[in-house]
Amino acid sequence: MLHRVQGIVLRSVDYGEGNKIITLYTRELGKVGVVARGVKKVKSRLGAVTQLFTYGDYVFYRQGKLGTLNHGEIIEPHHKLREDLYKSAYASYLVEMVDRMLGEEDRSLFLFDQLEAGLMAIEQEKDMQIVAHVFELKMLAASGYTPVLDKCASCGRTEELAAFSAAAGGAMCSRCKHLDPYAAAVTESTLKLMRLLQQVDLSRIGNVNVKPSTKSQLKHSMRLYMDAHVDVRWKARSFLDQMDKYNI
Known part of the structure; x- marks a missing residue:
């Protein structure tokens, strides 16, 4: 069957001589795998549309599990995400979350729009750590693991909130x-920020000014929660940690 979709390239791996298998997250079908034949050749007309982070229109034929790419046109190349090491790492974390946390053909128009908005926000040099945390919260909500932030998750009290517990x-x-x-010990300011980020639409996120101490608490809390509820060893996040460690 021939499919026409809008998609974002989540992953690209070499396949045989001159070919690639790309994983697309699409509006119409969710996550799908497509073979791009001859794409590694210099004159391939499909080379640009199969690059990581590219948002485009794709036409592919699928009879079994994998489709075969016939045509593609770029909507947004996101080339700046591939040219900057930090932007590339944060963008990789966003697409890795979609790739690892969603099943095949697990379709969500909302998450598709949030992913594209998140990639655009990183490209536009919005606070990349904040963008990543917003998207983490969106993915957790989609997976059924929305954290309780407005009251104590243990007793229900709304006063004296002082910690964040993944358990x-x-x-x-x-x-x-x-x-x-x-x-994790947290201040009310950190919890207030988390509640705000939980509600924000990434297409409307602006430039934010967050104190380093608050960002540190937020990062630690989100790490605890993601690691407790999502059993994945994140490649992109590990790479970000290495860059921070060596001040790259």
Whole structure:
């Protein structure tokens, strides 16, 4: 069957001599795998549309599990994401989340739009860490792991929220935080920011100014939560950690 879709390239791997298999996240079909034959040749007309992060129109024929790419036209190349090491790493984390957390043909127009908006926000030099955390929260919500942020996840109190517990499922009050020795200490400002990020649309995210201490608490809390609820060893996140470690 012939399919015409709009998609974003999540992954690209070499396949045989001169070919690639690309994973697309599409509006119409969700996540699909497509073989691009001869794409590694210098004069291939499909070379540009199969590059990582590219958003385009794709036409492919599929009879079994994998499709065969027939045609493609670029809507947004996102070439700046491939030219800058940090932008590439953060963009890779976004597409890796979609690739690893969603099943085959798991379709969501909302997540598709949020992914494209997130890639655009990184390209436009919005705060990349904040963009990544917003997208983490979107992906967690889609997977059924939305953290509780407006009350204690243990007792339900809305006062004296002082910790964030991956095990409990969100914020914890000062009375309950002892129940999880691994809970991260957080300020009300950090929890307020998390509640804001949980609601924000990435297509409307602006330039934000967040204190380093708040960003540090946010990063630690999100790491704990992602690692507790999503059993994935993130390649892009590990690469970001290496760049931070060596101040690349």
